[in-house]
Amino acid sequence: MRQSVKSALGCAGFILGLVALLALFSRVALPKGNSAADGMPNVPASGIDAEPPGTIDVIFVGDSECYYTFMPLLLWREQGFTSYVCATPSQTLNQTVRWLRRACKNQSPKLIVLETDALYTGINYGDALLDPVERAFPLLEHHNRWKDLRWRDFWAEPEYRHIVRDKGYVYNDETVAFETAAAAEDDGYVGRLRSAYLRQIGDYCREHGIPLLLVSAPSMVTWSDARLVSASRAAQSLGADYLDLNALSDEIGLDWRNDTFDQGYHLNVSGATKATTYFGQYLSRHYSLPDHRGDKAYKAWNKAAKKALKDAI
Amino acid sequence: MALSELLFAGRSPLLVAFFSVGYLFMFLPAVALAFCLAPRRARRMVLLGASYVFYWLVSGTLIAYLLATTLSAHYFGLWLDRLLRGRDEALKALPRDQRKPLRAQWQRKIRGVVALAVVLHVGVLALVKYSGFFLGNVNALMEAVGLSLRLRIPAYLQPLGISFFTLQALSYILDVCRGTQKADDNLPRLALFIAFFPQIVEGPICRYGDTAARLWDVGPMNLDDVKLGLQRILYGAMKKVVIADRLNRMVGALFKTPDAYGGGFVALAAVCYTVQLYMDFSGSMDAVCGTAQMFGVAMPENFQRPFFARTISEFWQRWHITLGAWLRDYLFYPISTSGPMKALTLKARKRLGNHYGPLLAGAAALFLVWLCNGLWHGAGWNYIFFGMYHFALILSGSLAAPLLRAAGDRLRIDGERLPWRIARTLRTCALVVIGELFFRAETLGAGLHMFGRMVSDFSFSAKTAALRELHFDRYDAVIVLVTLAIVFAVSLVNERGASVRAWLKARPTAVRWALLYALIFYILIFGAYGHDYDAVIPLYANY
Amino acid sequence: MEELIAILEDIRPDIDFAAHDDLIDAHLLDSLSILSLVAQLEETFDITIPAVEIIPKNLNSVEAMWAMIRRLEEAG
Numbered sequence: 001m002r003q004s005v006k007s008a009l010g011c012a013g014f015i016l017g018l019v020a021l022l023a024l025f026s027r028v029a030l031p032k033g034n035s036a037a038d039g040m041p042n043v044p045a046s047g048i049d050a051e052p053p054g055t056i057d058v059i060f061v062g063d064s065e066c067y068y069t070f071m072p073l074l075l076w077r078e079q080g081f082t083s084y085v086c087a088t089p090s091q092t093l094n095q096t097v098r099w100l101r102r103a104c105k106n107q108s109p110k111l112i113v114l115e116t117d118a119l120y121t122g123i124n125y126g127d128a129l130l131d132p133v134e135r136a137f138p139l140l141e142h143h144n145r146w147k148d149l150r151w152r153d154f155w156a157e158p159e160y161r162h163i164v165r166d167k168g169y170v171y172n173d174e175t176v177a178f179e180t181a182a183a184a185e186d187d188g189y190v191g192r193l194r195s196a197y198l199r200q201i202g203d204y205c206r207e208h209g210i211p212l213l214l215v216s217a218p219s220m221v222t223w224s225d226a227r228l229v230s231a232s233r234a235a236q237s238l239g240a241d242y243l244d245l246n247a248l249s250d251e252i253g254l255d256w257r258n259d260t261f262d263q264g265y266h267l268n269v270s271g272a273t274k275a276t277t278y279f280g281q282y283l284s285r286h287y288s289l290p291d292h293r294g295d296k297a298y299k300a301w302n303k304a305a306k307k308a309l310k311d312a313i
Numbered sequence: 314m315a316l317s318e319l320l321f322a323g324r325s326p327l328l329v330a331f332f333s334v335g336y337l338f339m340f341l342p343a344v345a346l347a348f349c350l351a352p353r354r355a356r357r358m359v360l361l362g363a364s365y366v367f368y369w370l371v372s373g374t375l376i377a378y379l380l381a382t383t384l385s386a387h388y389f390g391l392w393l394d395r396l397l398r399g400r401d402e403a404l405k406a407l408p409r410d411q412r413k414p415l416r417a418q419w420q421r422k423i424r425g426v427v428a429l430a431v432v433l434h435v436g437v438l439a440l441v442k443y444s445g446f447f448l449g450n451v452n453a454l455m456e457a458v459g460l461s462l463r464l465r466i467p468a469y470l471q472p473l474g475i476s477f478f479t480l481q482a483l484s485y486i487l488d489v490c491r492g493t494q495k496a497d498d499n500l501p502r503l504a505l506f507i508a509f510f511p512q513i514v515e516g517p518i519c520r521y522g523d524t525a526a527r528l529w530d531v532g533p534m535n536l537d538d539v540k541l542g543l544q545r546i547l548y549g550a551m552k553k554v555v556i557a558d559r560l561n562r563m564v565g566a567l568f569k570t571p572d573a574y575g576g577g578f579v580a581l582a583a584v585c586y587t588v589q590l591y592m593d594f595s596g597s598m599d600a601v602c603g604t605a606q607m608f609g610v611a612m613p614e615n616f617q618r619p620f621f622a623r624t625i626s627e628f629w630q631r632w633h634i635t636l637g638a639w640l641r642d643y644l645f646y647p648i649s650t651s652g653p654m655k656a657l658t659l660k661a662r663k664r665l666g667n668h669y670g671p672l673l674a675g676a677a678a679l680f681l682v683w684l685c686n687g688l689w690h691g692a693g694w695n696y697i698f699f700g701m702y703h704f705a706l707i708l709s710g711s712l713a714a715p716l717l718r719a720a721g722d723r724l725r726i727d728g729e730r731l732p733w734r735i736a737r738t739l740r741t742c743a744l745v746v747i748g749e750l751f752f753r754a755e756t757l758g759a760g761l762h763m764f765g766r767m768v769s770d771f772s773f774s775a776k777t778a779a780l781r782e783l784h785f786d787r788y789d790a791v792i793v794l795v796t797l798a799i800v801f802a803v804s805l806v807n808e809r810g811a812s813v814r815a816w817l818k819a820r821p822t823a824v825r826w827a828l829l830y831a832l833i834f835y836i837l838i839f840g841a842y843g844h845d846y847d848a849v850i851p852l853y854a855n856y
Numbered sequence: 857m858e859e860l861i862a863i864l865e866d867i868r869p870d871i872d873f874a875a876h877d878d879l880i881d882a883h884l885l886d887s888l889s890i891l892s893l894v895a896q897l898e899e900t901f902d903i904t905i906p907a908v909e910i911i912p913k914n915l916n917s918v919e920a921m922w923a924m925i926r927r928l929e930e931a932g
Binding site: 491492493622624626627630631641642645646647649650655658659662667668670671674675679707711718 | 870895910
């Protein structure tokens with residue numbers, strides 16, 4: 001009995017030491033700021049950490065379909081509400097949950113918009129298991145920072161001050177026309193894991209009293225009828241609204257020869273402008289969103305919009 | 314949703330990556346837990362069940378190949394056993410001088426059954442792996458001759474590990490036929506031997522006499538074995554995740570578009586690929602042996618510090634040892650000591666003396682062995698070239714051996730002194746690296762082209778854009794070199810006969826823990842995983 | 857036994873056979889040398905060495921080889 005108790009205690013001790021060291025190394029590995037120089041990944045989306053608390057009205061989450069389509073500064077200029085695009089490349093729904101929580105740490109949005117492409121990026125059980133571990137120990141996510149560690153990383157506390165001008169939108173003004181491309185071939189199936197994460201998103205919004213809107217950004221490549229059916233069904237099960245911008249291509253005025261930079265996969269700035277304008281009008285009609293234009297506290301948005309939209313046009 | 318989808322068929326192909334979250338933190342703990350909780354008799358069935366679940370999760374309905382191979386091996390074994398016993402009884406009944414013709418008759422029957430078994434198993438393997446290659450070449454030949462007939466090339470899904478478990482099943486059947494192994498009427502025991510999950514992906518190719526009983530009579534889990542096994546898995550993780558996976562993108566870029574880089578980069582690509590291959594394969598083997606050790610099962614080693622070999626011949630006794638042993642025991646010796654070959658040797662020895670005489674039969678058998686070795690790795694002319702390259706090296710080495718020895722004596726050079734040993738080792742490494750260049754090249758033509766450029770235009774020029782494609786900076790180089798130095802140091806200690814693991818075990822707890830923590834965090838920090846890297850399936854899992 | 861050692865030294869004069877019990881395991885004898893050895897042993901001692909006998913257990917040391925030769929001689 002003695003030996004097995006000793007062994008059990010030994011193993012437990014080893015694991016405890018491991019956890020302690022993981023926590024220690026994670027503190028060092030965590031980026032101490034949210035700019036690229038600080039080693040923060042996904043800089044456009046990470047700008048949310050630097051936005052003044054309680055100033056963002058709408059949070060967008062999703063993948064590249066989201067950050068190439070929606071322009072917060074244009075929404076500001078035309079409708080007057082503030083928004084931020086917390087979208088990252090190939091964002092999976094488990095990452096969406098984390099971004100939601102991260103965005104809502106300092107903000108109290110009046111609407112959450114989820115771009116539906118994330119529903120169709122698969123998650124495997126290994127990633128799902130790793131998710132809480134990665135959250136607890138940032139070392140796993142940021143271990144590659146060993147290449148550019150600085151002295152600050154060893155003693156400073158994280159301070160997020162880097163404001164991202166375009167509020168998460170990623171600008172692209174190239175034009176590569178759509179020719180022919182097969183629409184998404186899958187059957188729109190959303191597996192058990194993704195459904196579970198969707199439910200988590202729905203529950204989070206419900207608990208905080210924030211309405212949730214699912215939207216499908218225009219794309220010739222990542223859209224299909226099957227996905228339309230499954231996306232609207234998903235929205236229904238979450239008690240969320242659903243808007244399919246693909247069906248409204250004509251109303252939006254999209255021209256797939258000039259409005260895309262990668263043959264119809266994503267919109268370029270011209271297409272994004274059209275889509276955002278339409279979407280802004282839709283949001284203002286269906287949701288009671290504030291109009292901060294003229295409010296001195298939002299001066300920075302005016303400045304940013306003036307600079308950004310001048311560059312775009 | 315089809316029933317097979319519902320039951321997770323083929324849903325987790327990433328389980329073959331031994332250092333993935335799925336294998337290391339979900340599958341393996343689940344099996345270990347079931348193993349610990351199982352009563353004594355059921356432990357072996359836990360391993361068998363886990364092996365089939367593993368195969369099902371990775372390859373789905375292709376498990377049919379595995380089951381068919383197992384059943385075939387079982388029934389062929391029993392059939393051969395009956396024939397052998399029948400032969401022995403019939404021969405005993407006769408006086409000595411009348412036995413020869415009857416023995417020959419029985420031998421013909423036995424050989425027929427064995428031939429059938431071999432044709433069936435190798436045939437299925439050939440169909441699944443090589444029909445595309447074979448038919449493609451037939452089509453090319455017809456085009457060259459001007460015929461317009463083209464054969465349709467079927468596409469077969471390759472079941473996981475078929476190259477490995479086919480050889481394992483055949484080794485069982487051949488052992489029964491030669492009398493070294495009695496046929497096993499216990500089907501689950503044979504099934505466990507063939508399907509055991511750690512070794513079904515990439516080997517090692519086990520022998521029935523060694524491994525089957527160890528697996529079947531597996532004892533309770535004990536903490537020492539678990540600790541040693543986990544340590545071994547950790548060490549393998551360092552080799553694969555820190556070194557091999559870090560080199561992956563650079564090697565891939567260099568082989569995909571070799572013309573974007575100067576000839577010197579070809580040499581770099583060949584060296585780095587050889588390093589990647591060795592770290593990946595031996596690291597995976599550490600995971601396999603470590604896993605098996607956790608359950609108290611010893612697996613044969615596949616590597617014995619191959620880059621310390623002084624000749625190519627020795628290299629192949631240290632690299633992928635179980636494959637070499639299989640080809641040697643079931644192909645090389647049986648062929649070179651078969652009737653017609655022995656007659657040839659007899660005649661040749663009269664003419665060419667005892668060193669060169671047997672080389673005739675030896676060369677023929679060796680040719681066949683290397684043809685098979687090359688082809689086993691894949692269906693492509695570059696693999697055949699790889700096999701022939703090593704065949705030529707080994708044969709010429711053997712032919713030249715007496716001359717070199719005489720020259721060495723004349724010049725008073727002792728090949729065993731350290732500077733010469735190092736020189737011979739480096740020469741062997743260089744020859745191996747050149748072979749791997751052809752092994753990895755996309756096609757034989759590409760390999761020859763790359764080799765030509767390396768020799769004719771040895772420069773390190775490349776456009777900046779091309780260099781960026783390599784995804785490899787000086788930090789990466791430092792880490793690779795440092796980790797290689799660690800592996801080299803450990804290998805050196807092991808080559809001298811000492812055991813690093815035994816040394817570690819004897820240290821006080823604080824030192825042991827410190828070293829283990831250092832290893833774990835070394836892998837966590839410097840490992841090539843996460844969103845900046847692509848997951849790399851073990852390189853030998855596709856063979 | 858002396859005959860055996862003479863044969864071995866003729867094939868590989870550079871190895872001190874008496875001093876090793878790991879001729880196969882230490883990679884001192886390669887498969888082509890073993891073929892020469894087998895051919896010579898079969899002729900000298902008038903035995904037949906089947907492929908199943910060509911294993912490390914029988915070839916790792918001079919003593920092991922001698923035991924194998926005696927065994928095969930008796931089996932006839």
